[in-house]
Amino acid sequence: MIVKIDEKHAQFADLAFECLVCTPVMRIPIDLNVLGFRDLLPQIRTVPGSFTLEHSLLTLWVMQEGAAMGTYTFSRDVLDGFISEAFTGTPPNPCQDCVTTIYDIKNILSLHGYLSESKKVDSNAEEHGIRCVGQLSNTAEDLFCMDRPKYLPNLKNPCWYAKENGRFRLKCVPYYHILGVCKSGTTDLAYRIRAHEHVLSCSDCVKGKETFYWCRRRYGYDVNMKSMSPCNFSCFQDKFAEAAKRIEETSKEAGYHTLITGDATPSDFNDFRGWPKIPQNVGLEKPVVLTPHLMRHVYTDPKFILILRNPADRLYSDFMMMSGSSAADFHKAVSRDIQIEENCMKNYTVEQCLYSLDIAKRLRTRIYLGCYSVFMREWLKVFPREQFLILRTEDHDQDPKAQLAKVFNYLNLNYTQEWITSIAKLPHQHASKKKILMGPMLEKTRVLLDNFYSRYKKDMADLLQDKRFLWLT
Incomplete structure (x- = not known):
């Protein structure tokens, strides 16, 4: 014009x-x-x-x-x-x-961030050899057929104006993602982050924090992997409509606006089971596009937070939450599931076995979620290491104030020592009462799991150059 x-x-x-x-x-x-x-x-x-x-x-x-x-x-x-x-x-x-x-x-x-409704691939996707192919039968929406949003420079949170029903409305996506992992303290961490006056919740989200868009709902699965109508990118944006409204209402004619919102879906990091429904993966034995590629197409400067727990302890807590009845029952399930995964890996790659929905359906536990390094390598193929703040559950439990300071600094959120001390003293959220009733894991089960996870823990420690992720103590 x-x-x-x-x-x-x-x-x-x-x-x-x-x-x-x-x-x-x-x-x-x-x-x-x-x-x-x-x-x-x-x-x-x-x-x-x-x-x-x-x-x-x-x-x-x-x-x-x-x-x-x-x-x-x-x-x-x-x-x-x-x-x-x-x-x-x-x-x-x-x-x-x-x-x-x-x-x-x-x-x-x-x-100023205004988008046309034209459809084309951004240069970053092309650099990864990924092109728009369009939504096919029984696949998810092809995000690579849309422009990356042009985010407004005067807003800290990634937001832009887009045309909707003949009017331009402010749309927002999360400033930060707590990517994972399940049963490692993500609910507690998200709760404390949302205590900050500049952090807004998402709407219609599980526990006020989880959209499950990237790992399940965009593929037509609900939280429990049952079929449902797929949630497209517009549906994902709707989860942050109230946050966008607040951001717009508090924006002034000049200046930099600091309100942010986030998504704390703890399966985004290591649940890639929907990969066959990504259009670029159709007909392939191995995926070429995974969640990191999709997020890289949408975000320019994402903030990713990971809180990781000793994988054996994580699995025990997860099993008790899902369906477990006793430590003996857990031992039986673990013994069986290790055998299933190891048999698969004799004939297929580790990635094929860990990302397989068919294999997951045969398991009684989500043992695959604890193979952190396999998933971490996928993310680091797409994003630089500095894009991630990686914490340990054990450190968060021992010294929550120090860990929260890392988080708030990473998110560029101001705080006083008095305030962060009060936030650190809040009661722990979503603690597992069932696991307490069932007692500790059997020692023989821990030996089995330590042996199964040992190579992934070593790989993770090497990848991050941090021996704490060996979980030796």
């Missing part, structure tokens, strides 16, 4: 467009003595992109010493680039000595 503006008043025109695209609630009475503009639709209360509630056109009057030089009319459709020419009228009192400058309004809008 190209618009002609007199060069003498270019700085004022630029300012006007800046106001129009930046201000969710526009109140722009222009002072003629200061800016040289006539009132620009004063007291309009609407969102950017539908500049007036009564009309579909926006009119800008460029003034010279109080006399109208020209009238420039823009259809709201300019925001999607549908109108190629929007100049109307002849300046009644033209400036004879001025040079006309061409302004590309689409470029200005783009700088």
Whole structure:
């Protein structure tokens, strides 16, 4: 969309467009003595992109010493680039000595995060050899057929304006993800993070923190892996609609806005069982696209938090939560499941066995979730190490204040020592009472699990250059 503006008043025109695209609630009475503009639709209360509630056109009057030089009319459709020419009228009192400058309004809008509805692959996906193939029969939505959102630079949380039902609305996705892992303290950690005044919850989420979008719902599975209607990317955004509303309501005309929201789905890190439903993987024996690739297409600077627990202890707690009845029952289930996984790995790759929905359905435990290094390597193929804050459950339990300080620093959230001390003293959330009643794991079961997990723990310690992830003590 190209618009002609007199060069003498270019700085004022630029300012006007800046106001129009930046201000969710526009109140722009222009002072003629200061800016040289006539009132620009004063007291309009609407969102950017539908500049007036009564009309579909926006009119800008460029003034010279109080006399109208020209009238420039823009259809709201300019925001999607549908109108190629929007100049109307002849300046009644033209400036004879001025040079006309061409302004590309689409470029200005783009700088402020406005999206067109065109479909194309971003360069990052292409660098990974991933291209849009479109949604196929019985597959999930192809995220690579959409542009990555152009996030607004004045918001800390990743948000952008997108057209919805003829209006532009603020859309947001999480600033941070607690990726995992299950039964390692993710609920407790998420609860303490949300205690910060700048952190907003997600809407209609499990425990107020879990969307299950990336690991299950986008593939048409519910929390328990039962079939349901798939949740597309728009559905995922809806989980943060209330957060977006709060962010928009508290945004001002200038400045940097610090409210954020997050997703703490503890299966995102290590549940890749939906991979055959990713369009780029159809017909393949091994996946070429996994959750990290999908997230990399959406996010520019994600904050990933992992809290990892000794995998044997994690599995015992997980089993008791799911269906376990006793330590002896757990031993029987573990013995059987180790055999199933090891038999699979004799004929297939470790990844094929750990990412298989068919194998998982045969297991009584989720033993595969504790093979942390296999999943960590997938994430590090796509994201740099500094994109992750990796904690241990054992450290969080022993010194919650120190671990919370790491988290809040990583998320760039301010705090006082008095406040973080009070947050660290909050009661532990979602502690397993059933495991306490059933007593400790049998020693012979621990030996079995330590042996099974030993190579993955060693690999993880080597990968992170941190011996704490050997869980020797």
